[in-house]
Amino acid sequence: xxxxxxxxxxxxxxxxxxxxxxxxxxxxxxxxxxxxxxxxxxxxxxxxxxxxxxxxxxxxxxxxxxxxxxxxxxxxxxxxxxxxxxxxxxxxxxxxxxxxxxxxxxxxxxxxxxxxxxxxxxxxxxxxxxxxxxxxxxxxxxxxxxxxxxxxxxxxxxxxxxxxxxxxxxxxxxxxxxxxxxxxxxxxxxxxxxxxxxxxxxxxxxxxxxxxxxxxxxxxxxxxxxxxxxxxxxxxxxxxxxxxxxxxxxxxxxxxxxxxxxxxxxxxxxxxxxxxxxxxxxxxxxxxxxxxxxxxxxxxxxxxxxxxxxxxxxxxxxxxxxxxxxxxxxxxxxxxxxxxxxxxxxxxxxxxxxxxxxxxxxxxxxxxxxxxxxxxxxx
Numbered sequence: 001x002x003x004x005x006x007x008x009x010x011x012x013x014x015x016x017x018x019x020x021x022x023x024x025x026x027x028x029x030x031x032x033x034x035x036x037x038x039x040x041x042x043x044x045x046x047x048x049x050x051x052x053x054x055x056x057x058x059x060x061x062x063x064x065x066x067x068x069x070x071x072x073x074x075x076x077x078x079x080x081x082x083x084x085x086x087x088x089x090x091x092x093x094x095x096x097x098x099x100x101x102x103x104x105x106x107x108x109x110x111x112x113x114x115x116x117x118x119x120x121x122x123x124x125x126x127x128x129x130x131x132x133x134x135x136x137x138x139x140x141x142x143x144x145x146x147x148x149x150x151x152x153x154x155x156x157x158x159x160x161x162x163x164x165x166x167x168x169x170x171x172x173x174x175x176x177x178x179x180x181x182x183x184x185x186x187x188x189x190x191x192x193x194x195x196x197x198x199x200x201x202x203x204x205x206x207x208x209x210x211x212x213x214x215x216x217x218x219x220x221x222x223x224x225x226x227x228x229x230x231x232x233x234x235x236x237x238x239x240x241x242x243x244x245x246x247x248x249x250x251x252x253x254x255x256x257x258x259x260x261x262x263x264x265x266x267x268x269x270x271x272x273x274x275x276x277x278x279x280x281x282x283x284x285x286x287x288x289x290x291x292x293x294x295x296x297x298x299x300x301x302x303x304x305x306x307x308x309x310x311x312x313x314x315x316x317x318x319x320x321x322x323x324x325x326x327x328x329x330x331x332x333x334x335x336x337x338x339x340x341x342x343x344x345x346x347x348x349x350x351x352x353x354x355x356x357x358x359x360x361x362x363x364x365x366x367x368x369x370x371x372x373x374x375x376x377x378x379x
Contacts, residue, residue: 058094
């Protein structure tokens with residue numbers, strides 16, 4: 001039987017961790033067989049000249065609220081999840097966590113069940129679920145509906161533990177104001193990725209919650225206690241603690257590029273800063289407005305806002321976020337790519353053989369083709 005052979009050369013290749021120049025990669029029937037210096041890789045079959053472009057695995061986005069004209073909150077169904085994942089695949093995202101913004105207990109249950117069914121059905125790209133709320137702080141609610149924000153109760157805890165056992169990944173964003181340290185520890189032991197966010201908690205409190213088992217911070221700098229001269233807040237705790245990683249909306253709207261540069265230099269390892277889109281229904285469309293829970297959100301000048309001016313998610317593709325890091329925040333291209341692929345993948349445990357096998361070709365830093373090799377993988 002004739003084999004499908006494709007070789008990429010004459011460009012830069014990001015293998016998920018490291019950026020290589022002067023290398024080529026050869027795929028046979030969608031699987032990487034050779035990767036090395038250009039002169040050492042055979043050129044049989046279809047040879048693709050990258051002409052200096054960048055070849056990279058698909059992005060991993062752990063905060064996707066909507067896309068393709070729909071919001072998960074408005075219709076938590078397998079069809080909605082499939083539509084969202086397809087829209088983001090066209091934007092370069094091969095793996096994502098659909099994200100439910102604070103909503104009712106009934107909507108939360110429906111979303112969990114829909115995501116479980118989507119995973120069972122093998123919907124491409126759906127790696128699990130992110131529940132952003134409802135156990136947040138009213139003081140730092142952002143665009144979340146305060147009607148649904150509430151403390152975590154025993155039945156909530158049990159539902160999350162059960163969901164974690166049925167999903168490949170369950171990430172929950174909570175605030176110390178609405179959950180206890182014991183609840184965080186219980187969730188972490190059950191395999192839930194606990195992230196602090198939408199919180200006005202102090203540095204000391206946040207560090208205690210990290211010690212209890214929280215391993216992430218949601219959209220660093222936004223909807224949280226800030227880094228001050230006498231109180232470092234959640235921002236300071238996220239940067240000072242090496243046990244946590246922090247997501248970042250790098251659209252130059254949510255966070256100033258100079259603030260990003262400073263945070264990048266300050267972040268304690270091994271935890272990392274990684275990119276998220278915080279995308280809404282408009283992603284992958286030319287829509288100028290949409291609704292979330294009956295509230296109108298308008299798209300203007302690269303931002304999504306409620307009528308009162310509050311930012312409501314982001315109008316962002318991760319390719320643009322990489323451009324912001326590299327061109328405005330003095331982050332190396334290799335580090336920026338790691339923030340869009342390797343670090344979030346590692347955080348949810350999908351590196352190596354579990355990683356999605358889609359590739360992206362970037363011209364400069366702009367996507368020019370969305371699935372060059374089908375099931376090809378860079379290993």
